[in-house]
Amino acid sequence: MPLPKPLRQSKHSGSSSQPRRNICKQCHNLDPRGHTSSVCESESSKEVTSNLTLILDALQLQRTKETTDGGCRFCRVLIKALDNFFDDWKGFRGRIILGMKEKGTIKISIDGNTWRGKLIEIYAESASRAPWPALGHAHHIPANAGSDPTFNFARRCIQDCLTNPKHVACKPPSKALLTMPKRLLDVGRVRVPIRIIDTQGKTFEYATLSHCWGTGPLLKATKAKWSKLVSNIPFDALPPLFQDAIIITRQLGIRYIWIDSLCIIQDSSRDWETESAKMGAIYENSYVTISATDSGDSNTRCLVDRRKAIKIPYENTAKKEFELRARLIQDHHPDTVEREPARPAGHLMTRAWALQEHTLSTRILHYTATELLFECKTSYRCECLPSRKTYPTTPSIIPKAITKRSKDLSAVWDAWQRVVEQYSKRDLTVASDKLPAISGVAAKIKDATGSSYLAGLWKDNLATDLLWSSISSPSDLKLYALEKYRGPTFSWASLNAPVSYYAPDTDERESFKSTIKLHSSSVALGGLNPLGAVFDASIRLCGPCLPALLSSNQKEGGSWEYVLLVRGTSAIPVSNDCLLHESEIVNKSGNSEKTVRRALIGAEMSVFKTPVLCLGVAKYDAWMSGLILGQSERVLGAWERLGTFSAGMEGFGKAEEQVVTIV
Template identity: 70%
Template sequence: MPLPKSLRRQTASSSASQTRRKPCRICHNLDPRSHPSSVYHTESSKEATASLTLVLDALSLSKTKDPAEGGCRFCGVLIHALDAFFEGWRGCRQRINVDLKEKGSIKVGIDGDKWKGELVEIYTTSASRAPWPTLGTAHHIPANAGSDDTFDFARRCVQDCLTNPKHVACKLPSKSSIASPKRLLDVGRIAAPIRLIDTQGKSFQYVTLSHCWGSGHTLTATKSNWQKLASNIRFDALPPLFQDAIIITRQLGLRYLWIDSLCIIQDSVRDWETESSKMGAIYENSYVTISATNSGDGGARCLVDRWKPIKIDYENTTGKAFVICARRMLEHHPDLKEGHPARPMGPLATRAWVLQEHVLSTRVLHYTATELLFECKTSYRCECLPSRKAYPTTPALIPKAIAKKSKTHDPVWDAWHHMVEQYSKRDLTVPGDKLPAISGIAAKIKEATGSSYIAGVWKDNLAADLLWSASPASSSDSNRYAMDAYRAPSFSWTSLNVPVTYYTPDEEEREAFRSSIILLSSSISATGLNPLGAVSQASLKLRGPTVHALLSASQRDGIWEYALLIKGTSAISISPDCLLVEEDITVDASCVGKTVRRAHARNELSSFKAPVMCIGIARYDSWTSGLVLGISKRGAPIWERLGTFAAGIEAFQKADETTTQIA
């Protein structure tokens, strides 16, 4: 898709005239140097490189004159690239972010949700001369995920991890001490039939598949077809994604593959509970996990054509012609500054079960729309950044947290909170899987800390764990209501379908943090064979400071707001777990008062002022944080959580030390 001839064929005189001008006030001639916001990095003792981030107005850029009419040729390059990959950008009122780095490629992104996480990369090839001094090259990415080059890259990544002595965290126990999954798919010999085998407790080297089931038909193992699948499975009878997983397994030189839908008897409750409770170990002990990141279901292959780059013809001020390349890419690289791991984008990244599959795997190959990414417990690589780097990775989250443990602070709890925040944003097909789908991670945390686990919170970090806050997406979101069926106790974040957050204190606040509660007792009843999975009930009995208050509800601009009214203090805003309603307390069919409860979708919302109880959970210097509680439907003395609050300690000056049971 070449630029207009007017951009490519300008007279030498007009080019020379443009050269004498100051840099373009919009794009600064795509030069990271000599700008008031330029940053210089000393990467060696000999030279410093410059970087620059420009924030451009989309409307202003789109109205830039044609270069033949005196417009900027560098703005023309940006416009050409944006036209090719971001349809409709000219009409948007968003900011365009242009990241420039000396001798590096140019990355262009647009604010807003429409193109969130998508970038255009502008670069020159290694075979051609750069059209201007600061533009650099980019690594070649094969056009198809099933190319020989991509398979070579995958094999190099895995082999380097297996053989590199620095990858201590990636070393598995001896083969003889690793128990294989109960069943595996035998795929390794092309001439032999593909079939399910019972491992009979023997050890095998195998690959795992991490994938979306989707809403369509998925081939599954059942009580009725298990024997047939153990005899022969025709390759063309498998879903396209499973076919690709078999091809990848064979390309890696392995014979066995674990796919949950085929290796767990799906209509056997006992088999599902037994095998799903072992998923953490299954993924951790596998040779590598194939992550079908861009596949929405079994019908969507992962060995597919990638987004293709385009070529932009460009002439410099002397009339010399150059070819510039531009390609669409996803913003997936680890964030070194914030310490965040890679962010593979695709349908799979929205699924709740998948988080623990990636956290617990030792090695992962992420098949995205643009390229292949590799993570292990030690390093990260991708096809556009193939050099081995000790970047933060998802499989390294727990091992690194364990390694950093100190006498004053346990980073494992920070890692748990980070994973819960990410997990709570993801989707579940079966609501009852909320606890089972993170039980593998919980098992690792339990192993590292020795703490008791109570339906999503930890005994040894109870105060901080109880202070989670719900962050609903919008006031109209159906997830802002309580669930109709019981799934978890109200004190647990797993009782709701909302993203949650934890307050992250700075070092000074962390030192000042003090728990205000004592756990007197707890109870929990698991519903199945997984002790860290689904529960039928759980409760906590706490000793701590409590005050009685009124909770008021009012609506402003269509949004419901809730505030505590405590005698002697100003109104205190609370963070509600969901929408709330006032209800009568009934005992023996007679009304004895009012309370507040989480609202269900069937409830009619209205303004109210009703009594609640507040329990202080922790203190930060002159502040106290705690829970707002309403009386349970089972009646006093059992309370249920409604939300969280933070207030000055004067609100709790007249608090009583009481025993409170929360369920």
């Protein structure tokens, strides 16, 4: 749970000016008022509430006495909640983060990967008085995802979106502009056969399913099965997740649903390329996307029982008995301060295809392990926070950027780069899907800008797009180049690595200036999708170039570090794309020459100091950022990207304009 940012420090120590005795130094009696770290926020002109975040030592909390006549009774409440939901917390040596809000609930989280994203929420039972004034109540979450209250919540969210005049971005395009899927699954009514239909250019109201395929067997449309799929699919023959998706579709009053594995003929490369290219529009134009967020494959249902809240007995100083409630929730709410969208947790959030589906959908129902979340292009709601306030959402990222775009289109380019950063962290079952699985988002960017697409980069934003960096961490020590070509080295799609872009502040953005000119570009498509897979690509650039030596050295622990050695300057740190190694090529003159290239799995790593070329891509203030290039073994005379650098301009005084081809 992130620590809240104080809006303003209270002039007083809390909402109550009355002194209180026997305040626990550890948990502050689970009361956000009166602590030196309490923060007062004005939610309205009449109401001021206190917030407090405390960091507890886990071992110290574990030592709290469990006897009724000793220790803090409030700490015992925390211990009972932790014992019920985090079984292995005892013995943990670390921090417990306690978040409290006056008249609100108490949230507990623990540092560490074991409990990442999980929260325990403590609250007063709705039908009874709170045991102490600062504790509030919580919204009820039904015990089953397929309950009537949950379906009613889903219907309300969708209807509010459809009828609210403020949801301009959520309005569907005219029927003439709708891109319909070629096929839909007709789920009809209970007594009518389920079958696949051909839409034949007509428009239908339909739902879509966003789901993990998993590694096990999956019901898929194939040429051999086609005749049966278009006539009758017995409900019992469908995998459990598809059954649940059909139940949800019927409950929402919709007749049709699009499921990728059934509505695209999987053993027809032409059909897959044609329909997958329309996938972004298919999700965007659907009535609602059913996101099986917590389901790992089609055999895992989404209409499941949820873990029930527990009762925690509590006795105040007057010996009056109360029953508190505690439940497990996820840290999924939007961050309104940082303008970050909701963070649903589950297997689906690790899948690359799903990000595009969620970014482009108009409305989404996220079926998580703890509750139902709703997102549209305008607002967010969930069962624990069902209010109708406007929050940042994933489906609103692209529409808002397009709406706010100025003549320089910076908002659109920023939105693309933020999506790519999230996308690059996710997994693909089929490695060659790297570009196709984000082509729907690329189509929206292309429509908004009219720019040419260069295998993951944009011609009209080439300087900043080229300066992506591979994110290095201890887990990336064995990051290698791909065995099979998937994209040019200047594209992030050429690696299986999380990437990031530099986010300049306002002053840096104003001083940022590209130092390159694009002479020509070439992209050879790998299929029918113009924004999909490629089997070759290159760009020919003119910009300031400087020869340098790239030096490698192995650090303690086995990782490798690389620095640039440029005459007249100190060593320049390098952000390498992956592991690098020295190699030899035969140049155009027929002579053998040393170069550096991205290392393949099994490459022999060694210490080296080898010539490379530095290409200055952009400058801002007194800094130059650019690419480190090594001579290509694959294309004679061309260069391949090895990483990026950023250095003071003084080192580039002797740089000369040069035309280079990067592949």
